[in-house]
Amino acid sequence: MTSQDIDMTDAVKKKAVVLLSGGLDSATVLAMAQANGYSCYTLSFDYGQRHRAELDAAKRLAASAGVVEHKVIGLDLDGMGGSALTDDSLAVPESLQQGIPITYVPARNTVFLALALGWAEVLEAQDIFIGVNAVDYSGYPDCRPAFIEAFERVANLATKAGVEGKGFRILAPLQDMTKGEIVAEGSRLGIDYALTVSCYQADALGRACGRCDSCRLRAAGFSAAGVADATVYQPSSNAD
Template sequence: MEKRAVILSSGGLDSTTVLAMARAEGYACYTLSFDYGQRHRAELNAAVRVAAALGDVEHKVVSLNLDSIGGSALTDAAIAVPEEASEGIPVTYVPARNTVFLAIALGWAEVLNARDIFIGVNAVDYSGYPDCRPAFIEAFERVANLATRVGVEEGGIRIRAPLMELGKDAIIRRGMELGVDYGLTVSCYQATDEGLACGRCDACRLRREGFAAAGVADPTRYRKG
């Protein structure tokens, strides 16, 4: 029987690495992205490029309107994207985003008879988001197996977060081993429509430092000035 997995794909560095890792494990990969009202919409184009380059079975984009509730610099144009590191949970945190994304991925996984959902969350080089912690992933997996037919009758489903304990440099090195072209990806919180990165936000900082620490040339296309 074909081994299927749903991969949450943002078009960024981490989720692209996770997709490559799932493919290397022999999964037939179904990639899932979200048009959730984010200001950095270039990531959706990047997710399409990545899916095609790494050979997924199907790429699906689900539309949500998280911008209708706001509460984040990524969904509310009135909140500026910070360009310096901050203490605590930053304003780029999108309320309940990973909970919502995983819930929809869980539904698609049931339809596909996929027993694994992969997500690129990371507890080492991350921005302080509460829904990127091991405790959250473990808790959601318990909920998934309580609330679904596959959990109750068909052996269960796993939430896989293979980058959880890796630093950004280790993630990049693993991706390079798997042949990932990081030039296809977009990580910037305020990238232009063409995918040019600002070079100043937290996502850009972590990405740039990761490439430097990995000893790999940074393929990111930055805005001039």
């Protein structure tokens, strides 16, 4: 799939809320939405993640893309724990894991989409973009097409706009793309991937470890796309 393949009927000048983590995937989704004529409102979450450098990356990306508004919402998911991304007592795995990995954050995408839905309803925006992927992903259950389809049904049942016939669409244009295809599409759209941070344990400067699952997937994507890896790695990384 490319940005041209998204069904964007009457998309010109329509508003969209775009979930923007600051990583490679969400940056690509933002560029795809803008390429299809959307006025974009980007939404990030400070949820207690150990890789908080991604929030700085999201701000950089939003500014670079010239979005209408960029909003950061604070959440206390680290208080709930249960994930290596929010609990410092749990180590981020640096080897391939079987099943759903410890970096899965319980209910994260459900919570993020619910808040994006609320903002979309206030903005009278009917489309919400999210950068989930079901091909080159880490096994997270809330990245699957079935979840996105189910949440869209909930969005149209649980809102005033949905009841009044102004339904919502949850758009996941990366759903069936490989990481290499995502990098190729983003590069075609002119994204500066050096602005992005994907690493689960990036340092305060946003430099990647080169060893976690997210780093491995990202590096493989650049390699498959034949695009120079724009990632800035930590000096101790073996990925330099």
